[in-house]
Each structure stands twice: as C-alpha cells, then as structure tokens.
Amino acid sequence: MSCREKQQQIKETVSKICAEFNNDPNELIAILHKTQGHYGFLPKEVQIAVAESVGVPASKVFGIVTFYSYFTMEPKGKHPVSICMGTACYVQGAEKVLREFESRLEVKNGQTTDDGKFSINTLRCIGACGLAPVVMIGDKVYGNVKPEEVNNIINEYS
Numbered sequence: 001m002s003c004r005e006k007q008q009q010i011k012e013t014v015s016k017i018c019a020e021f022n023n024d025p026n027e028l029i030a031i032l033h034k035t036q037g038h039y040g041f042l043p044k045e046v047q048i049a050v051a052e053s054v055g056v057p058a059s060k061v062f063g064i065v066t067f068y069s070y071f072t073m074e075p076k077g078k079h080p081v082s083i084c085m086g087t088a089c090y091v092q093g094a095e096k097v098l099r100e101f102e103s104r105l106e107v108k109n110g111q112t113t114d115d116g117k118f119s120i121n122t123l124r125c126i127g128a129c130g131l132a133p134v135v136m137i138g139d140k141v142y143g144n145v146k147p148e149e150v151n152n153i154i155n156e157y158s
C-alpha cells in the first residue's frame with residue numbers, strides 16, 4: 001500500500017470514529033480513547049486525522065495525547081509491562097521497580113524494546129492496592145513486586 005493510500009485509509013477510519021461522537025471537540029478524549037483502541041497506539045498521522053475531523057489544531061490533540069499517560073504514540077510491545085504509580089504502590093517502592101524494569105529492558109517508560117517484545121508504561125491505581133506495588137504484564141497481575149524479582153518476571157516471557 002502506498003503512503004498516500006495508507007493516509008487515505010487512516011482518514012476514513014478516523015472520520016468514522018469521530019462521526020460516532022458527532023465530531024464534537026468536547027469529546028476529544030473519548031475519541032482518542034476509541035481511536036487508540038482501534039490502532040493500539042496513536043501515531044502522528046492518526047492524531048492529525050483526528051484533529052482535521054473534529055476541526056481543532058493538531059497541537060491540541062498532541063497536547064492531550066502527551067498529557068495523559070494512558071495514551072501512547074508508540075506501538076506497545078508483545079508483552080506490555082504496566083507499573084502502577086498510584087499512591088499505595090508508590091509508597092511501597094513502585095519507582096524502584098520501574099527503574100529496575102527500565103534498566104533490565106534498556107528502555108525508558110513509554111518506550112518499546114527494539115525487538116518489539118516489551119514496552120513499559122505506568123498506570124494510576126488499578127484497584128489492587130493491597131498488593132502494592134503492582135505490575136501488570138499483559139493481563140497478568142504481579143503483586144508485592146520487589147526490584148530483585150524483576151529479572152525473574154522478565155525471564156518468564158523470554
């Protein structure tokens with residue numbers, strides 16, 4: 001598929017999603033949520049298509065995408081690592097767990113490894129505070145995670 005065709009296809013898909021929300025700029029977050037659900041992430045060309053469909057500057061869409069940690073501009077890895085940074089997890093050492101994942105996988109929060117296997121992102125409270133600090137890999141939940149356990153967890157997926 002040529003670049004032009006790809007762009008055209010993105011435009012059509014995105015305009016359908018936006019139409020479901022009446023192209024209402026006040027629904028931008030919901031629109032981006034649904035669009036990310038479709039593509040898995042929000043690359044620049046998709047953000048531009050959303051901006052054009054609802055009639056707002058691309059910078060506004062970009063601002064929302066970068067502000068909310070839920071949104072991502074990069075495709076997630078095959079095994080997305082999500083680290084809870086809610087208060088309970090944070091006070092139980094979630095940041096150290098995050099740093100350990102970053103150093104073991106050699107990518108930063110928000111990035112995906114070169115082989116596409118893992119990506120790292122952070123979440124707000126996922127409602128499992130009793131297990132703090134909590135890490136999810138895909139749908140699997142790990143509780144009471146200590147930095148020294150991170151390597152073993154990663155090895156489960158290697």
Ligand code: FES
Binds near residue numbers: 086087088125130134
């Ligand atoms: S703060 Fe992490 S699960 Fe609630």
